[in-house]
Amino acid sequence: MMEIDVEGVEQRVFTGVLPAWDRVEEAVQDAHRRSSSAADGSVADYIPALANADPDLFGVCVVETDGAVHGAGDTDAAFSIQSVSKVLTYALASDTVGHDVIAERIGVNSTGQSFDSVMAIELNGGHTMNPMVNAGAIATTALLPGADAGERWEILHDAFSRFAGRSLELDEDVYRSEAEHNQRNMAIARLLESYGRLDVEPLEIVDVYTKQCSLRVTARDLAVMGATLADGGVNPVTDDHVVSPEACTATLAVMATSGLYERSGEWLFEIGIPGKSGVSGGILAVVPGKAGIGVYSPPLDDAGNSVRGQRSLAYLSRVLGLNLFASAPRAGGGSREGDPDAAVDSRTTDDS
Numbered sequence: 001m002m003e004i005d006v007e008g009v010e011q012r013v014f015t016g017v018l019p020a021w022d023r024v025e026e027a028v029q030d031a032h033r034r035s036s037s038a039a040d041g042s043v044a045d046y047i048p049a050l051a052n053a054d055p056d057l058f059g060v061c062v063v064e065t066d067g068a069v070h071g072a073g074d075t076d077a078a079f080s081i082q083s084v085s086k087v088l089t090y091a092l093a094s095d096t097v098g099h100d101v102i103a104e105r106i107g108v109n110s111t112g113q114s115f116d117s118v119m120a121i122e123l124n125g126g127h128t129m130n131p132m133v134n135a136g137a138i139a140t141t142a143l144l145p146g147a148d149a150g151e152r153w154e155i156l157h158d159a160f161s162r163f164a165g166r167s168l169e170l171d172e173d174v175y176r177s178e179a180e181h182n183q184r185n186m187a188i189a190r191l192l193e194s195y196g197r198l199d200v201e202p203l204e205i206v207d208v209y210t211k212q213c214s215l216r217v218t219a220r221d222l223a224v225m226g227a228t229l230a231d232g233g234v235n236p237v238t239d240d241h242v243v244s245p246e247a248c249t250a251t252l253a254v255m256a257t258s259g260l261y262e263r264s265g266e267w268l269f270e271i272g273i274p275g276k277s278g279v280s281g282g283i284l285a286v287v288p289g290k291a292g293i294g295v296y297s298p299p300l301d302d303a304g305n306s307v308r309g310q311r312s313l314a315y316l317s318r319v320l321g322l323n324l325f326a327s328a329p330r331a332g333g334g335s336r337e338g339d340p341d342a343a344v345d346s347r348t349t350d351d352s
């Protein structure tokens with residue numbers, strides 16, 4: 001990790017408001033309507049059970065940190081969570097192991113490679129790069145507390161359900177189908193073992209990882225999970241303290257750098273908020289302090305990211321002013337010595 005000296009310096013948090021937020025309900029409906037016509041992309045089939053997904057299903061849901069819900073389309077359609085699970089496992093592991101330790105163990109830099117890349121491990125001296133791709137995610141699952149695979153699965157299942165605010169079920173078909181076809185993930189786990197980077201039985205941990213990917217969720221669940229991460233770890237629907245604020249901050253940072261695999265840079269460039277995709281067609285995005293967004297639409301681009309998911313989030317980001325990097329010149333011109341009242345930073349001074 002970087003050498004920085006911030007010992008004892010308190011982490012202050014952004015408490016600004018979003019001036020266009022009062023349009024959120026209309027924006028969600030518009031995002032859904034505008035992106036429905038996108039016909040490109042194809043449904044994942046490398047896990048055979050995923051190929052059965054209906055490509056027309058499309059749901060967009062926003063859940064605010066005060067619990068308000070805004071949804072359009074198929075927000076209650078169930079699908080396996082797949083790689084979006086990596087976000088929750090990381091938050092949980094970060095909470096239990098400590099975020100500095102886990103950052104050192106797993107890494108926080110983008111691979112620039114596909115989510116199931118073996119080469120990314122080889123190019124990095126056998127070390128995982130980040131927890132948002134398969135190698136780092138499997139190694140993260142291995143860090144969860146629990147005496148054996150069964151206990152780790154219970155802890156994970158319980159935490160995922162608390163993130164959603166309801167008891168999540170395993171999609172047995174998807175689990176079986178992936179378990180029969182996950183030779184690549186087994187190879188990744190064995191490779192990590194060969195580099196001394198797994199302290200547990202590799203194939204057992206791949207099994208827990210496969211189960212975590214097979215938990216059934218909806219776009220609404222993803223939005224509630226995102227809102228929990230946006231809310232310092234408190235589920236705004238149940239008021240359950242699921243993870244610590246520090247774990248949320250760490251998780252959102254790795255989502256921002258690596259949440260959309262080799263397209264992570266493009267995502268941040270265009271949309272400007274932390275996000276995480278999965279091959280079943282889900283995307284979870286987070287507006288820190290404000291809301292979680294869940295989108296489901298199975299057709300994917302060639303990196304494995306939902307096409308309509310990206311489009312609808314790009315729209316929401318623009319109309320609601322969500323991009324964390326967006327700013328406008330202060331009213332009244334460039335002089336810093338000008339009228340302080342004219343120095344309107346819309347992110348921090350307007351109310352919504």
Ligand SMILES: NC(=O)CC[C@H](N)C(=O)O
Nearest residue numbers: 082083115213278279304
């Ligand atoms: N990108 C993804 O959603 C991948 C998850 C999938 N379970 C896998 O490991 O291959």
